[in-house]
Amino acid sequence: MVQLPGDKSIAHRATLLSLLCEGPVTLTNIPASADVSSTLGAVAALGVDVARTGDRARLARRGDVADDVVVDCGNAGTLARLLFGLLAGLGRSATLVGDASLSARPMRRATAPVARLLGEDIVTLSSMGTLPARLRRRTATSLATDTLALDVPSAQVKSAALLCALSVGDVVLVEPRATRDHTERLLSSLGVDVDVAPLPGGGARVTQRRPARLPGFTLALPGDPSSAAFLLGRAAAVPGARAVVDDVVLSPRRDGFLRALVAAGVDVDVTPRGERGGETVGSVAVRGAALRGIDLPAHDVPDLVDEIPLLAALLATASGPSRLRGLRELRVKESDRLAATAALVRAFGGNIVIEGDDLVVAGGLRPGGDHVFVAVALDHRLEMTARVLGRILGRDVRTDGEGCEAVSFPGFVPLLDGVERAL
Numbered sequence: 001m002v003q004l005p006g007d008k009s010i011a012h013r014a015t016l017l018s019l020l021c022e023g024p025v026t027l028t029n030i031p032a033s034a035d036v037s038s039t040l041g042a043v044a045a046l047g048v049d050v051a052r053t054g055d056r057a058r059l060a061r062r063g064d065v066a067d068d069v070v071v072d073c074g075n076a077g078t079l080a081r082l083l084f085g086l087l088a089g090l091g092r093s094a095t096l097v098g099d100a101s102l103s104a105r106p107m108r109r110a111t112a113p114v115a116r117l118l119g120e121d122i123v124t125l126s127s128m129g130t131l132p133a134r135l136r137r138r139t140a141t142s143l144a145t146d147t148l149a150l151d152v153p154s155a156q157v158k159s160a161a162l163l164c165a166l167s168v169g170d171v172v173l174v175e176p177r178a179t180r181d182h183t184e185r186l187l188s189s190l191g192v193d194v195d196v197a198p199l200p201g202g203g204a205r206v207t208q209r210r211p212a213r214l215p216g217f218t219l220a221l222p223g224d225p226s227s228a229a230f231l232l233g234r235a236a237a238v239p240g241a242r243a244v245v246d247d248v249v250l251s252p253r254r255d256g257f258l259r260a261l262v263a264a265g266v267d268v269d270v271t272p273r274g275e276r277g278g279e280t281v282g283s284v285a286v287r288g289a290a291l292r293g294i295d296l297p298a299h300d301v302p303d304l305v306d307e308i309p310l311l312a313a314l315l316a317t318a319s320g321p322s323r324l325r326g327l328r329e330l331r332v333k334e335s336d337r338l339a340a341t342a343a344l345v346r347a348f349g350g351n352i353v354i355e356g357d358d359l360v361v362a363g364g365l366r367p368g369g370d371h372v373f374v375a376v377a378l379d380h381r382l383e384m385t386a387r388v389l390g391r392i393l394g395r396d397v398r399t400d401g402e403g404c405e406a407v408s409f410p411g412f413v414p415l416l417d418g419v420e421r422a423l
């Protein structure tokens with residue numbers, strides 16, 4: 001049974017809420033990931049006392065959130081996008097900067113809905129719509145609209161709007177496709193009136209009432225299913241092999257990878273064991289199989305958006321072809337993950353093509369072969385995908401991104417070694 005680092009998405013949200021909560025926020029099982037360290041650094045810069053020991057931190061706001069601070073978001077897109085909304089709602093000015101990868105990623109997708117909510121555009125981005133960003137104080141005293149249709153299926157964009165509205169007024173957001181709902185679940189667990197209703201065609205309507213106050217809270221962060229996927233995926237491609245992870249988030253908005261494994265013929269056993277921070281938490285056991293090809297519909301993609309490179313790599317070893325549909329969002333991740341995934345599979349000799357926004361994977365890749373070099377563009381999920389596929393095919397892998405998995409999953413290699421030994 002593998003103990004996982006805490007979920008990165010929930011860690012970002014819980015840490016950022018310390019800027020709004022009246023009492024202290026105490027978190028345990030904080031992942032030692034670079035992204036979450038960026039978020040802890042951001043709230044510290046904005047006026048929260050951060051007392052961190054190991055994987056535990058107590059976050060206590062000293063007073064009002066600071067104005068006119070420069071916040072370094074590092075590599076963390078979730079931090080940058082959620083912070084736009086949260087600071088805009090609070091009416092703070094700030095400057096947001098990031099590393100080279102984050103500074104190439106689109107930010108208008110998050111700032112535009114916030115501008116529509118407030119009825120004024122308070123963010124100046126680079127001419128490319130990227131960081132660095134200058135955020136001015138809002139002058140609006142209420143929301144310009146109480147209903148907003150979002151055009152990008154992105155939990156980061158949705159959460160930016162929710163965190164903005166939290167300090168200003170009641171809001172209804174309509175998503176084209178339901179995306180991860182950790183913000184809604186965490187807020188709901190703190191007593192905020194927030195409701196998610198499914199819409200025909202796979203969308204969702206989120207209704208949130210502005211709370212009078214937000215209490216402090218204590219949360220043991222549940223394990224990250226997107227990290228777990230790399231360990232479970234290693235066993236999934238070996239007939240009869242077993243891997244188990246415990247205390248992991250079991251949200252239906254995060255279990256798309258497990259559903260895809262089942263479609264590919266893998267035996268997946270999920271056991272809910274409790275609830276924390278509004279999330280169902282439990283264990284997942286996988287028994288590997290000779291994989292068969294799958295057809296992944298576009299509306300499933302948000303539920304496994306970070307696991308697509310790994311899934312494509314696994315399916316390259318399947319007995320038949322696969323099509324993964326509607327992957328447009330992968331082009332704007334830490335790298336262009338559509339192109340990078342295709343390049344990765346090809347580096348191993350696999351046959352994969354990009355057709356529009358789809359990946360078509362031929363399958364049939366078999367163990368054996370010489371060492372292989374993979375260019376991962378410093379993308380942590382590509383780096384881990386290359387390692388897992390190398391193990392499955394028994395090939396020695398070199399990359400140009402060794403160690404960059406620490407962005408989301410420090411300690412990944414020893415845990416993968418543990419799964420390997422137990423196969």
Ligand code: S3P
Pocket residue numbers: 008009010012078153154155156157159179180305306329
């Ligand atoms: C995240 C949402 C996803 C995901 C990212 C984390 C979040 O991005 O890729 O790693 O915490 O909200 P999008 O919602 O923009 O697709």
